[in-house]
Amino acid sequence: MVAKLQAVRGMNDLLPAASPRWRGAEQRLQAVLARYGYEEIRLPLVEPTELFARTIGEVTDIVEKEMYTFQDRNGDSLTLRPEGTAGVVRAGIEHGLFQGQLLRLWYQGPMFRHERPQRGRYRQFHQLGAECFGSAEPELDAELIAMTAQFWRELGLSGLRLEINSLGSREARAAYRDRLQAYFRDHQAALDADSLRRLDTNPLRILDSKNPDLAALIAAAPSLPEHLDADSRAHFERLCALLDALGVAYTVNPRLVRGLDYYGRTVFEWVTDTLGAQGTVCAGGRYDTLVEQLGGRPTPAIGFALGLERLLDLLAACGVDPATPGEIWYLVSAPGACRAQAMVLAQQLRAAADAPTVLLDHSAGNFGKQVQRADKAGARVALILGEDELAGGTITVRMLRATRTTQETVPRDAIHATVTRLAAQERP
Ligand code: HAM
Numbered sequence: 001m002v003a004k005l006q007a008v009r010g011m012n013d014l015l016p017a018a019s020p021r022w023r024g025a026e027q028r029l030q031a032v033l034a035r036y037g038y039e040e041i042r043l044p045l046v047e048p049t050e051l052f053a054r055t056i057g058e059v060t061d062i063v064e065k066e067m068y069t070f071q072d073r074n075g076d077s078l079t080l081r082p083e084g085t086a087g088v089v090r091a092g093i094e095h096g097l098f099q100g101q102l103l104r105l106w107y108q109g110p111m112f113r114h115e116r117p118q119r120g121r122y123r124q125f126h127q128l129g130a131e132c133f134g135s136a137e138p139e140l141d142a143e144l145i146a147m148t149a150q151f152w153r154e155l156g157l158s159g160l161r162l163e164i165n166s167l168g169s170r171e172a173r174a175a176y177r178d179r180l181q182a183y184f185r186d187h188q189a190a191l192d193a194d195s196l197r198r199l200d201t202n203p204l205r206i207l208d209s210k211n212p213d214l215a216a217l218i219a220a221a222p223s224l225p226e227h228l229d230a231d232s233r234a235h236f237e238r239l240c241a242l243l244d245a246l247g248v249a250y251t252v253n254p255r256l257v258r259g260l261d262y263y264g265r266t267v268f269e270w271v272t273d274t275l276g277a278q279g280t281v282c283a284g285g286r287y288d289t290l291v292e293q294l295g296g297r298p299t300p301a302i303g304f305a306l307g308l309e310r311l312l313d314l315l316a317a318c319g320v321d322p323a324t325p326g327e328i329w330y331l332v333s334a335p336g337a338c339r340a341q342a343m344v345l346a347q348q349l350r351a352a353a354d355a356p357t358v359l360l361d362h363s364a365g366n367f368g369k370q371v372q373r374a375d376k377a378g379a380r381v382a383l384i385l386g387e388d389e390l391a392g393g394t395i396t397v398r399m400l401r402a403t404r405t406t407q408e409t410v411p412r413d414a415i416h417a418t419v420t421r422l423a424a425q426e427r428p
Contacts, residue, residue, distance in 0.1 A: 010115070010123030012309075021312060024322035026108065028154050029128055029306075036147045038106040038130050043087040045110065049077040055086040055290060057261025059201035066113040080112035084129045085262070085287070085303055093296035098133055100297075102140075106130040108308075120278025120310050129284075131303035136288055138235050141266045141302055142242035148270060148282055148304060149248045155311075156320050160281060162249065164268040165256035166236035168228040170289065173264065176227035177203055183221055190217055204257045210277075218255070225254050232265050239266060262287040266302065274317045275310060282306035327356035329419075330374035330400075333385040335364055342385045345395070345412060356381075375400055381419055402426045 007013055014022060049069050056062050068080040081087055084107050092098050092105075108128040115121050130147070132140055145162070152160055167173055181203045184191060191199065195206045195214065207218055228236070243250055250268075258267045267285035275281075284304025291299035315322060329349065333342035339362075346360045359377055361370040367384065374382045384396035389409065397418045398407035406425065410418045 008123065010117035012122060012124070018312075020323035020325075021315070021321060022308065024324050025155065025308070025312060025315065026128070027324075028322055029151055030106075032147060032150050032154050033106045033130060035150075036104065036143070038104040038132075041088060041091065041105045041107050042109075043081075043084070043091055043107060045081055045112075046078050047081055047087055047090065049079040051086050051090055051294075052079055052082060054294065055089065055260075055262050056083065057202075060259055060261055061205075062113060062259065066115055068112045068114060082113045083111055083260070084109075084127055084305060085131060085260075085290075088129075088131050088303075089290055089294055089296070089301075092133065092299075093291065093294055098291055098296050098299040100134060100299075102132065102134040104130070104132045118278070120275050120307070120313060122309060126308040127305040128308060129303060129305035131301060133291070133299050133301040136235075136286075136300035138239040138242060138266075141239045141286065142246060142248075144284075144302055144304065145243060145250075145268055146246045146248050148306070149246075151282075151306070152270075155315065155322055157314065157318060159274060159318065160270045160272050160314075161251065162268060162270055163253040163256050164239070164243075164250050164266065165224065165253050166228060166232050166239075166265050167224065167257065167263055167267055167285070168232040168265065170264055172227055172229040172232060173204075176222070176224055179222045179227065180204065180206075184217075187217055190214070205259065207255045207257050208259065223254050224257070225252075235265055258283065258285055262290045262293075264288055268304070270306075272314055275313055278310060280307075281310045281314060325378075327381075328377055328379040329356050329358050329381040329383060330370075330377060330379035331358065331360045331383045331385065332367055332370040332374065333361065334367075334387060334390075338385050338387065338390050341390055342383075345383070345385065349415070371398070371400075383415065397422065399423065399426060 052067060053063050062082050067082055070078060072078050088105055088107065097103055106129065109126065110124050111127050112124055114123055117123060132144055181199065184199055184203055184206055192211050192214065195209055198205045207221065209218065256267055256269060263285040265286040265288065269280050270282040272279050272281060282304055286302045288300035291301060331342045331346050333339045342360055346358045349355055349358045359379065361373060363370065371382055380401050382398040382400055384398060389395055393412060394409050395412050395415060396407055396409045397415060398405065399422045406422050408418055408422065
């Protein structure tokens with residue numbers, strides 16, 4: 001027996017029943033991005049492996065164990081992108097986009113991480129991300145975070161909470177890292193295997209541990225805010241004041257460190273309790289030194305990415321349907337000359353820029369069956385073209401969603417006016 005072919009584990013098909021909700025959500029997010037001046041950038045799904053090792057960091061979970069890396073036929077090591085920021089920075093340097101002025105970019109598409117699949121965590125997932133280059137001022141942090149708050153308002157979502165923190169300068173973080181390492185070394189016997197592994201390479205990540213046995217130890221660990229350099233502290237205080245002024249509520253979470261190496265200063269996450277363990281819907285932060293580190297001119301930057309699967313899951317859990325239902329007109333006709341005329345008519349109707357979806361019944365069924373199918377397809381209007389209509393150059397317009405059936409036979413150039421008039425009569 002031939003083995004049944006299936007999608008790769010952790011990689012989902014997006015079926016037609018779900019795509020209107022996805023498209024609706026994406027359109028609303030994109031409309032907000034446009035209002036804030038963000039322009040779209042589309043990038044390859046595959047990049048040189050080295051790009052991710054040098055940006056996300058050699059000793060992060062992503063680079064250590066989650067990347068889809070392979071050799072192509074030339075023997076080059078390539079990787080399916082696990083996130084979008086690295087590619088945006090690479091492209092910005094390559095095409096000379098960083099010229100000192102503000103540059104606001106957004107992207108959307110699949111990302112790949114070989115994680116253990118569960119609700120909200122997939123191996124191919126979709127992000128919508130935004131990156132703002134060219135200013136280190138906290139005003140940009142506040143503007144970007146306020147934009148994400150606007151996303152939720154636009155979608156009618158509540159119940160997401162914003163957590164923010166500052167990681168400080170590179171030097172301050174290095175000093176803090178040493179303090180933290182010394183602290184956890186002193187308590188080495190209490191650490192689990194994962195934390196022991198991180199102790200030498202990335203002790204900040206121990207703070208992220210979800211192991212309840214470590215909670216007390218982590219709570220008593222030296223705290224990052226106490227190690228902030230003065231400039232970063234002032235930057236963070238200004239950001240907090242701006243968020244207050246903008247009416248964006250937040251909590252400062254001193255344990256928020258994020259899992260990618262490129263961050264410094266501001267980091268933030270939008271979190272919900274509704275989705276279980278994978279409750280971070282949107283996350284980001286500053287990465288002021290990354291462009292320079294990859295060979296570009298010094299260009300401070302901040303950005304975020306939101307997980308579309310998690311967002312759509314949250315929308316469903318909150319009973320919000322972002323789909324904008326489309327209008328369907330359904331052409332019912334007798335076979336032969338009537339069908340041919342109906343095809344011509346459908347083609348003419350679809351030519352208008354604001355045309356509804358026009359479906360033509362291609363079956364040999366009688367009018368009753370065709371109208372039933374029109375109903376099932378969700379059509380609001382049936383356009384009936386039988387022998388009488390063919391001979392008279394007319395069409396019968398029937399409103400399918402009215403409480404009582406209304407229909408009229410009219411000249412074919414009066415279809416739109418008739419639909420509008422009959423629709424108006426439907427309203428009480
Ligand atoms: P990240 O925290 O790795 O950040 O991912 C951002 C978001 O992508 C997460 O909060 C989550 O919603 C979603 N996500 C991540 N992994 C998965 C997964 N396996 N399955 C489903 N959803 C997932 C970044 O990727 C940074 N590039 C964000 C950024 C942009 N920072 C600055 N600019």
